[in-house]
Amino acid sequence: MFSSFMINTWIAATAIAFVAAFVGFFVVARRSAFAAHALPLGAFPGAAAANLLGVNPLIGLLVFVGMGVLLLRQLVRMGRRDVGTGLLLVLFLGVGALLLSMTSEYAPAVFSLLFGEVLGVSGADLWPILGICALVVVGIVLYFRPLLLDSTFPDLAALQGIRASRMDLVFLTLLALVAAMALPVVGAFLVFTLLVGPPAAAQALSGNPMRVLALSVIFAEGCIWSAIALSYWTNWPIGFFVGTIGAGLFTVARSYRHWNQRQRNFVAL
């Protein structure tokens, strides 16, 4: 499991889960699960296009996810947010279906792009992934306070001169970068579980932002590590484990909070 061809995956996954926890914290705070679901799927045809043109898949992913962010902002400006997000998602997936129908390696390629592949990281991919992770960390450090304020108290943020549309762009860009990186490992469909599950579970357990962030990182790393290990042993798709572990974490955290509140109410009585 820790042989040389798996080392790249372990390093990349650890870095991805770390930044995913931070970006996911904002996904949960901004209630943007739909956008977090749509952007990775918007990146998905990029991999197919790169496959067709014979360029590095990461470039294709970044190009398409960038177009996704721009188009999403335009669509959201035109109408309802959820309708715009949904239409962006199906448009890009439709294009992805078309591009995949043109390649010869149809079914297996689709499957690993959509549901993840433990061996999705080659040695050449590792450095770009770590570079982008560093970029995301810098972005979060630079914008942490305004983003947090805009996500939790938008009115107060506006009073302080923080522009909501700019924060939205910053948030979507960070989200897009994480989506493009995580896609080859976790799969287009399950990237967002990694983004939503651990922070949502953390948020159910604590109200303090710093504690929530720390818990999100722990949960995200635990989630991806166990998913990779289980996927390696069983040979089942990694997406299945990320999805079910993410949902399990959330359910357990919610039940714990529920139970805790009951206990407290009981003591108060």
Place this chain on the structure above:
Amino acid sequence: MLLGNSSFFSSEPVQTALIVGTCAALVSAVIGVFTILRGNAFAGHALADVSSAGGAASFLLGINPLLGFLGMAWIAAFGMEFLGVRKVRERDLATGIVLGAGLGLSALFLYLDVTTTSTTGAAVSVMFGSMFAIPQSLIGPALVASAGVLLLVGLLYRPMMLTAVEPDLAAARGISLRWIGLLQLLALGLAVAVCALAIGAVLATALLIGPAGAAIRLSRRPAQAICWAIAIGLTAVWGGIWMAYESYYWFSGNAWPVSFFVVTLVFLFYLAAVLVAKVAGLSARPKSVIWPHCEV
């Protein structure tokens, strides 16, 4: 492709595709208007995505794929109801969690499909649809499911619309929001199953929210919006099927997928509707007068 040289309407796969596609466009347009008015587009999309796990399982168990899609969509609907989609603050997260778990299951079932049976194309046909490959035996079940949706909406039209547009007023009139919400989710599950069969589970959202989203921009009354949504949905599906059929000749024997054309047409219709609404000044009116409850 096995379409051969026979003309468009006499080809058997095309006939089946037209019937199932028409059902899908019709029911998704009707239920889509309610879904968008209630701000449930994400939930609708999630149901469709999760239904893919049922589609994948049906390959595995050898049962009717429509039943598979439907069963999983209903399970997801109850799951979301249980986790609290009704509270607006919790809705986004609860939907996301159910969606993640469902897609995870779908990953597993599709993997098992590929390894235990010889259906290598399962992932593609469940996710992205293959309209010209729908077996004729599924026409009957698709018609029954569609009739079920239309019957439910027809019987509950007034309380459903009132709940979608003015939930407080509906509650004051003694309408049980919970029951209406649940029945609507059941109808949504039926519609999603038919759509998933036609253009694939993850693309079903296109028919569900595209035509309805465009229609709401174009009209001032709910009934009018439903008519517009039906017209747009049917045009997109019929146009998509025809273009995919013809694309066999356009691209010298490489037919493009039907789902791609349908989705692209839906998207273009949405853009056109937004433009028309702007030019005609529909959106210049205070939206609250037209659609009271919804922020646009």
